[in-house]
Amino acid sequence: MKNNYNFLRLLLVLQLFIGSYAMAQEQHFKSFDLQAGELELSEFLEVLEDSYGVHFAYSPSVLPVDRLVRTNYQEKRLEDILEDIFDTLDIEYSIQGNRVVLSKKTSPQVLKQEPLVISGQVKEEETGETLVGATVTVKGTNKGAVTDVDGNYRLIVPNLKVELVFNFIGKISQTIAANGRTKIDVSLKNDILELEAVVVNGYGIEEKKENMVGSAEHITSEQLKRKPVARVDQMLDGVVTGLRYEVQSTDASSARPRFQTRIRGEASFMASNEPLWIVDGIPLYTGNRTNLIPGVNASVSPLSYLNPNDIESITVLKDAASVSIYGANGANGVILITTKKGSANQSRIQFSYRTGVSKITDTKFQVLSGDEYRVLAKEAFENSGKPLSEYPFPTEADTTSTDWYDTFFRNGITSQYNLSASGGSGQTSYFMSAGYYKEKQTIIANNTERFSAKLNLDQRFGDRVKVAFRTSGSYNKNNLFTPRDFYYVARPNIDPYTEEGDFALYDRLTGNKLYNHLAIAQQNDHKQSSFTVNGNMAVTVKILDGLDFTSRNGIDYLSITEDQYSSKKNWSGMNLEGEPVGYSRRAQNSYLKWVSINRLNYSLDLGKHSLNALLGTESSSSRRRSSEGTGYGFASDQIKELEFTPDENQRASSSAVEETALSVFGRLGYSWDERYFLTMNFRKDGNSRFGSDVQWANFLSAGLGWTISNEAFWQSKLINFLKVKASYGTNGNSRIGTYQAKGLYSFSNDYAYNQQPGAIITSGENPHFSWETTYMLNTGVSWGILDRVYIDLEYYNNITNDLIDKVPVSQTTGETRVYRNIGKVKNSGLELTVSSINIKNKHWQWNTRFNLAKNQNEILELYNGIEQRAGVNIRKVGEDSRTLYLIRWAGVDPRDGAPLWLDARGNLTRQYSADNRVPVGSTNPDFFGGMTNTVTYKNFTLSFLLNYTVGGYAFSTLRRNSESDGLNILSDNQSKNQLDRWQEPGDLATVPQLIAKVSQQSSMNSTRFLHKKTHVRLQNVSLNYQLEERWVKKTPIKAASVYVQMDNVGFWTPYANRKDRNTYKNSFSPFPLESVFSLGVDLTL
Structure with missing residues (x-):
């Protein structure tokens, strides 16, 4: 019913x-009954007037009134009748209320009109200077134009009611309605606050910086251009507040220093602390792709495969409101890379070339010269009490002085070419590029080549469908060699050559085997090649006004091949019996990840209300494969393939790892009157890495913002912008080994039974092994002063629960340690960013950007509260997770030159004991940051970047290994600091008495080898000149610039003593910083 x-x-x-x-x-649809027949046109029009209540207006000279027309019309609309009658008479009609106007049809030639054009000039408001390269677009379309060298533009428009959008980098955009005008001049204001900058949030959602409630930093292409680099992550060093780009390891197992990126500290013991890198919407795998050859860590980060010249912008997301939508991958921050794309009707060809010369700086580790070594070695031997006849270096034969730095280091050369083309027309736009990078590195036998290509294509199909295609690929070739610690450990009285000029196999003075790394560099092979592809295609369909559906599907693929051969001519290619056999290793590693992201996005603007919502899913599947083969027993160094070795000398292994993930995510953003802002995110993640009981996790966040300066009551002229914001939410970390939760076993011939391979359990099932979860709190205030100064201050407090670590278990399980979620750590701190325009007039402009960050790390919980000690570090509740745990060095006893320490109570002692170790500080700095200054005078632009660190300690493994106080002096070279040794009673020395082959324990781990990390580094200086338009006016070149640049110009620390001694700047890495001088040119056609 x-x-x-x-x-x-x-x-x-x-x-x-x-x-x-x-x-x-x-009135336009009435019935009348007229029998079929014919009437004159004038009579028929009168009938229609009576029947439909209309009046026809026409000129008799236009209308053939005596023409006969048929009259068989019943139940017809007036428009249908008129169309039928006048279609063949070349007459057109116009209904205006009850009046129908008839006129002769206009010929096509008459209808053709000149295109509607709006033109004008774009200037800068403060100086009145014209802006070259400003974009003018018709709002809501791809139609646009770019201003010429005089700031003029000319744009064809469909009508004179359109709205034009004017944009220029560093200026506040303007939208102006034409309102019938054909000439529109515009003056753009400076955007020192960068509030107009469009920041890419999670999953490609664009948002103005002034509307954001999350913590994010946006780096534009203009900022990136000031710092040409070979690697993407180098662009961020000293530029992004709270981001540290630092040396990862102080060992010498790599061909050059390895670096790591950290955002707001380290939140994990065992899982990755690296941020999530996303390129054009697809995550980039940045896991460990090294160590393909056992014992060698010479391959480089996958980020080096990206061509920095293809990057349009970089956005760094840091708090829960920004990164919770990435769930289990976002706890360490997210770095979004957007590559360049073309613009319709704006064709452009760009070419750039850069060449540079690099050399090691004065940060190299200082070791003894030949003469200094001979003096100290003999002195140490005499102090040992042994007869001089046993001294291993006869005076008459010991005349060699080899400078191993000069032997292993050289001046490097870098060349980089980039060519790109962009443009489009109508519904299509494109960007394509090709790049070539070649480097002869400062360490001998190390060379790199990179070939890269990119294609970005955007195609619209009407107003409802858009397809975006993004792909990039690179091929890399590397010749690799690492001298390890040989260049600073090898004695200077070793001659790498025989008297005949061949590479020496034996130490001429001692007769011992000589692992001659110079011979290894020349005679051995270590080659690496890699191929990468990162690409995706996104299809966006406009379902309704404001409602879009986007499906993005992509891959990240990498294949690395390494070939290593140890020659029969040196000891690396000989067996234990000294027989030349030659060793070969072949390794291959591949990684393939498929990602599918599907999302609905809804946006609505209703008066002062603005709403956007996002709902989507993400699924991914990845597979890593590795294989390795080894062999020895080659007949000749010219034959290096494994198949030419005896079968019994060959070994092979392979492995494969797979994992899958599935996620559902959503985002809701709301703002009212550009004053009040709300953002909420959720994500549900499932991952095959974790135990069967805990494979799913939920992550939520919310953020609020209030732009106080947009309130009616705010009338301050001094503070022209003021905003407060706060956010809270959760993120996860799932980036740890793939099978840590699974029960595993392995096959091997070592466990064979009845001539069949056997298997053993390698790890038990771990069903409760789960995610690390970080709870993030962020608050901030931003304010602008007189449109010239912008200050951003933020406080954060991040607590990570369920820390993953290895804990001891009963050996009856077949294991000694297993992964568990056992701890809690806190990272809290302050971040300050200040941007300013110091000078701005017709010819001069000086901008400054300063950032400062302080991060405080503290362990809140550990497994059963038990301290964890490893090497020189300790993990202890209440301490920093990178706390150093050492015996305190007290110097040298002036009476006899014996080493002194402090015991745990602070009393002086001559006995070294591990029980006297105490926490002595953290390797984390108290403050760190950077400052960029850019000064422009007419066509010249000078910029420089300073990095600084205040506080924190570094333990120098180099000094510990090379300051043995005589223990190893007869076999290894020593640090120059050993020159300050004790020699006689009363000496106030910093180095104990040198005694050969006697351990005084003074070279054991202690604060003797500790350095404060406070320093300032002049990282980059560049000078650019933009050629005047009159110089290139008669050429195809639209714009040209040349520049000179220097990297790692200077390094200062307040704790330096003598110039020829090792301080922090010489001791933090086994490989010194490289100073690079570059010349470059950029052309636009």
Whole structure:
């Protein structure tokens, strides 16, 4: 009964609607009865006037009134009748109320009109200077133009009611309605606050910086251009507040220093602390792709495969409101890379070339010269009490002085070419590029080549469908060699050559085997090649106004091949018996990840209300494969393939790892009157890495913002912008070994039974092994002063629960340690960013950007509260997770030159004991940051970047290994600091008495080898000149610039003593910083 009632109501509504429509059409749709026949046109028009209540207006000279027309029309609309009659008479009509105007059709030539054009000039408001390269677009379309060298533009428009959008980097954009005008001049204001900058949030959602409630930093292409680099992550060093780009390891197992990126500290013991890198919407795998050859860590980060010249912008997301939508991958921050794309009707060809020369700086580790070594070695031997006749270096034969730095280091050369083309027309735009990078590194036998290509294509199909295609690929070739610690450990009285000029196999003075790394560099092979592809295609369909659906599907693929051969001519290619056999290793590693992201995005602007919502899913599947083969017993160094070795000398292994992930995510953003802002995110993640009981996790966040300066009561002229914001939420970390939760076993011939391979359990099942979860709190205030200074201050407090670590278990399980979620750590701190325009006039402009960050790390919980000690570090509740745990060095006893320490109570002692170790500080700095200054005078631009660190300690493994106080002096070279040794009673020395082959324990781990990390580094200086337009006016070149640049110009620390001694700047890495001088040119055609 109820259904019938609803049906009747629907019929009633339809009837009322149809009736209203019929009344509206009554005058144009009436029935009249006229028998079939013919009438003169004038008579027929009178009939129509009577029947439809209209009046025809026409000129008799235009209308053939005596023409006969048929009259067989019944129940026809007036428009249909007129169309039928006048179609063949070349007459057109126009209904204007009850009046129908008839006129002769205009010929096509008459209808053709000149295109509508709006032109004008774009200037800078403060100086009145014209802006070259400003973009002018018709709002809501791809139609646009770019201003010429005089700031003029000319744009064809469909009508004179359009709205034009004017944009220029560093200026506040303006939208102006044409309102019938054909000439529109515009003056753009400076955007020192960068509030107009469009920041890419999670999953490609664009948002103005002034509307964001999350913590994010946006780096534009203009900022990136000031710092040409070979690697993407180098662009961020000293530029992004709270981001540290530091040396990862102080060992010498790599061909050059390895670096790591940290955002707001380290939140994990065992899982990755690296941020999530996303390129054009697809995550980039940045896991460990090194160590393909056992014992060698010479391959480089996958980020080095990206061509920095292809990057349009970089956005760094840091708090929960920004990164919770990435769930289990976002706890360490997210770095979004957007590559360049073309613009319709703006064709452009760009070419750039850069070449540079690099050399090691004065940060190299200082070791003894040949003469210094001979003096100290003999002195140490005499102090040992042994007869001089046993001294291993006869004075008459010991005349060699080899400078191993000069032997292993050289001046490097870098060349980089980039060519790109962009443009489009109508519904299509494109960007394509090709790049070539070649480097002869400062360490001998190390060379790199990179070939890269990119294609970005955007295609619209009408107003509802858009397809975006993004792909990039690179091929890399590397020749690799690492001298390890040989260049600073090898004695200077070793001659790498025989008297005949061949590479020496034996130490001439001692007769011992000589692992001659110079011979290894020249005679051995270590080659690496890699191929990468990162690409995706996104299809966006406009379902309704404001409602879009996007499906993005992509891959990240990498294949690395390494070939290593140890020659039969040196000891690396000989067996234990000294027989030359040659060793070969072949390794291959591949990684393939498929990602599918599907999302609905809804946006609505209703008066002062603005709403956007996002709902989506993400699924991914990845597979890593590795294989390795080894062999020895080659007949010749010219034959290096494994198949030419005896079968019994060959070994092979392979492995494969797979994992899958599935996520559902959503985002809701709301703002009112650009004053009040709300953002909420959620994500549900499932991952095959974790135990069967805990494979799913939920992550949520919310953020609020209030732009106080947009309130009616805010009338301050001094503070022109003021905003406060806060966010809280959760993120996870799932980036740890793939099978840590699984029960595993392995096959091997070592466990064979009955001539069949056997298997053993390698790890038990771990069903409760779960995610690390970080709870993030962020608050901030931003304010602008006089449109010239912008200050951003933020406080954060991040607590990570369920820390993953290895804990001891009963050996009856077959294991000694397993992964568990056992701890809690806190990272809290302050971040300050200040941007300013110091000078701004017609010819001069000086901008400064300063950032400062302080991060405080503290362990809140550990497994059963038990301290964890490893090497020189300790993990202890209440301490920093990178706390150093050492015995305190007290110097040298002036009476006899013996080493002194402090015990745990602070009393002086001559006995070294591990029980006297105490926490002595953290390797984390108290403060760190950077400052960029950019000064422009007419066509010249000078910029420089300073990095600084205040506080924190570094333990120098180099000094510990090379300051043995005589213990190893007869076999290894020593640090120059050993020159300050004790020699006689009363000496106030910093180094104990040198005694050969006697351990005084003074070279054991202690604060003796500790350095404060406070320093300032002049990282980059560049000078750019933009050629005047008159110089290139008669050439195809639209714009040209040349520049000079220097990297790692200077390194200062307040704790330096003598110039020829090792301080922090010489001791933090086994490989010194490289100073690079570059010349470059950029051309636009």
